[in-house]
Amino acid sequence: MRKKIVAGNWKMNKLVGEATELATAVKRSLADKTDVEVVLCPPFTVLKTVGDIIANTQVKLGAQNMHWEKEGAFTGEVSAGMLRDLFCHYVILGHSERRQFCHETDAVVNRKVKAALTANLTPIVCVGELLEQREANQTEEVVTNQVLKSLAGLDETGFRRTVIAYEPVWAIGTGRTASPAQAQEVHALIRRVLAKMSNPGAAQAVRIQYGGSMKPSNAKELLSQPDIDGGLIGGAALDAAAFVEIVNAAG
Numbered sequence: 068m069r070k071k072i073v074a075g076n077w078k079m080n081k082l083v084g085e086a087t088e089l090a091t092a093v094k095r096s097l098a099d100k101t102d103v104e105v106v107l108c109p110p111f112t113v114l115k116t117v118g119d120i121i122a123n124t125q126v127k128l129g130a131q132n133m134h135w136e137k138e139g140a141f142t143g144e145v146s147a148g149m150l151r152d153l154f155c156h157y158v159i160l161g162h163s164e165r166r167q168f169c170h171e172t173d174a175v176v177n178r179k180v181k182a183a184l185t186a187n188l189t190p191i192v193c194v195g196e197l198l199e200q201r202e203a204n205q206t207e208e209v210v211t212n213q214v215l216k217s218l219a220g221l222d223e224t225g226f227r228r229t230v231i232a233y234e235p236v237w238a239i240g241t242g243r244t245a246s247p248a249q250a251q252e253v254h255a256l257i258r259r260v261l262a263k264m265s266n267p268g269a270a271q272a273v274r275i276q277y278g279g280s281m282k283p284s285n286a287k288e289l290l291s292q293p294d295i296d297g298g299l300i301g302g303a304a305l306d307a308a309a310f311v312e313i314v315n316a317a318g
């Protein structure tokens with residue numbers, strides 16, 4: 068049985084005071100939640116603040132990006148070791164906003180995935196098609212390629228540990244959610260690709276989150292699909308009550 072995992076991607080939101088308030092409210096409701104893995108992914112600037120608040124609870128800390136090198140002359144970048152140093156357990160990699168605005172390719176994402184695993188961080192690897200790709204019936208090809216290339220060359224331990232987030236780009240921040248059937252279809256495809264890359268047992272162990280306008284009103288139905296193992300939540304994660312409701316819909 069795969070344990071469901073719900074992560075809040077705060078994106079570029081929340082100053083120190085706001086982050087303190089949000090993390091404290093989430094902690095109040097979810098500190099002892101053990102049947103669902105709960106992760107908060109705030110911006111770098113408040114990782115320490117949020118980490119201190121959720122320390123010694125069941126809620127885990129994650130970052131939204133990292134560089135693949137260990138250290139050195141990479142102005143503005145943050146390494147996996149630095150994230151571990153702040154007690155991060157997770158890191159989101161290859162989010163569509165980074166692919167779109169920072170030109171991250173699958174090859175870059177693959178380097179980051181390997182660096183994260185080496186540093187004992189669990190990568191949450193985002194994949195998903197653009198609207199025009201879906202309309203041109205390219206979803207299967209696009210998502211298959213992203214999975215194959217982003218996860219290339221992992222050993223079985225790293226492979227099983229990695230979390231995938233299927234985020235159709237047209238559903239992110241648009242209020243337009245994939246229907247449970249549309250999402251399930253792509254999640255099942257991803258699992259078939261994973262089975263071919265490794266083996267069916269390993270593919271069954273990998274958790275695949277759905278992301279894209281997930282909210283309290285649609286979470287339960289999405290999360291009840293056989294291959295949807297959690298959610299990566301953007302907008303709704305900025306509101307403690309909404310986020311907690313989504314987590315509780317997962318288990």
Ligand code: 13P
Pocket residue numbers: 076162234238239240241242278279280281299300301302303
């Ligand atoms: P929204 O939930 O705001 O659509 O964002 C989804 C997302 O991009 C999470 O990473």
